[in-house]
Amino acid sequence: MSDVFTGSFTQQEPIPEAGIEAAVEVMRSGRLHRYNTVAGETAQTVLLEQEFAASVGAKYCLAVASGGYAMTTALRAVGVRAGDRVLTNAFTLAPVPGAIAAVGAVPVFVGVTPALVIDLDDLAAKADQADVLLLSHMRGHICDMERLMVICDAAGITVIEDCAHTMGAAWNDKASGTWGTVGCYSCQTYKHVNSGEGGLFVTDDPQIAARAIMYSGSYMLYTSHLAGPPKEAFEQIKYETPNISGRMDNLRAAILRPQLADLATQCARWNERYYALEHGLRGTPGLTVIERAPQEKIVGSSIQFLLDGWKDTAVLSLQEQCKTRGVELKWFGNAEPVGFTSRYDSWRYVDAPAMPDSDAVLAGIIDMRVPLTFSLNDCSVIARIIREEVGKVFQAEK
Numbered sequence: 001m002s003d004v005f006t007g008s009f010t011q012q013e014p015i016p017e018a019g020i021e022a023a024v025e026v027m028r029s030g031r032l033h034r035y036n037t038v039a040g041e042t043a044q045t046v047l048l049e050q051e052f053a054a055s056v057g058a059k060y061c062l063a064v065a066s067g068g069y070a071m072t073t074a075l076r077a078v079g080v081r082a083g084d085r086v087l088t089n090a091f092t093l094a095p096v097p098g099a100i101a102a103v104g105a106v107p108v109f110v111g112v113t114p115a116l117v118i119d120l121d122d123l124a125a126k127a128d129q130a131d132v133l134l135l136s137h138m139r140g141h142i143c144d145m146e147r148l149m150v151i152c153d154a155a156g157i158t159v160i161e162d163c164a165h166t167m168g169a170a171w172n173d174k175a176s177g178t179w180g181t182v183g184c185y186s187c188q189t190y191k192h193v194n195s196g197e198g199g200l201f202v203t204d205d206p207q208i209a210a211r212a213i214m215y216s217g218s219y220m221l222y223t224s225h226l227a228g229p230p231k232e233a234f235e236q237i238k239y240e241t242p243n244i245s246g247r248m249d250n251l252r253a254a255i256l257r258p259q260l261a262d263l264a265t266q267c268a269r270w271n272e273r274y275y276a277l278e279h280g281l282r283g284t285p286g287l288t289v290i291e292r293a294p295q296e297k298i299v300g301s302s303i304q305f306l307l308d309g310w311k312d313t314a315v316l317s318l319q320e321q322c323k324t325r326g327v328e329l330k331w332f333g334n335a336e337p338v339g340f341t342s343r344y345d346s347w348r349y350v351d352a353p354a355m356p357d358s359d360a361v362l363a364g365i366i367d368m369r370v371p372l373t374f375s376l377n378d379c380s381v382i383a384r385i386i387r388e389e390v391g392k393v394f395q396a397e398k
């Protein structure tokens, strides 16, 4: 009898009881809006911002409506205007080029390496094409950040980090999101903390922080932002910065604070599952696991591997076979965007030249979620199923 996995790849853990209680308290108070406080009260949103800034070691933090909103706000706040070109990853998810398009700017895609990070040689070659890089740490893979910063600093490129998959992760012990000028995080259900929707924005630059607060819709109540810059930072920009509302509310912040307090524990649990899967997959003929750099502190909330040189029909049949055994694999090589797996040439609002080297990598990328509702035993079962099915398809194709 061959195993069948019966768990769900989309089932997250419940919100911690402390978060539920705090949320109920906010609802009982009726003061859900971040600026609706009584004398002596600090809004949950403000407390979340202070705690998050401290956790990553950033000076300023702003809680917003989504990760996508954090990115569009970052682009606006660093001065991107309609018609500007913005460098970004060819291997990322749709909200990233979408954020660039939302401010009327034009994505210029940078390739992906077989280690699934941004191709720094390609970045260096394109460095004269834009003043801003929206760097996506796609699926938690962090590139050599020292080298990236050398390239960007030399070319005068401002770096905005998309940390939707790297909350809790670091490169050389420096938190992901604090290498560039702005770090953007998502609190959406499938990321590392879950408030349904939500985002966080961090920076050390007082002017950029002040602009972001004004953009998010501060009604001139910016002095209540205890994780914001001093009020002098607003003097000039408060008249010049349009209100493009996208605040976070106290209900979401209340749900998130206990999760943030638990983040390190949760990241360790993700990594146990990730390495159980990696261990089970390593050495499978036809399948390449992704080697992680020693400088990378990972959060293994998903796992990727490569099927190098496989025919499309073979990949599709592997996907099908695994699915009948309860294992959901996503494939970035599919010509059609399915679910979350779109790629640079799926975004046809961008006139992107072909990238043959990246195409060759993308064609082999298999991706799988690792929710914390999986046990370590589940991870072993899943790895065994993939190993067996890869074996069958790979043998048949030979």
Ligand SMILES: *Cc1c(COP(=O)(O)O)cnc(C)c1O
Pocket: 066, 067, 068, 069, 092, 093, 095, 096, 136, 138, 139, 162, 164, 165, 185, 186, 187, 188, 197, 198, 199
């Ligand atoms: C989810 C995600 C985002 C945006 O987050 P939302 O909160 O859904 O807007 C950005 N980048 C990547 C790579 C993502 O997966």
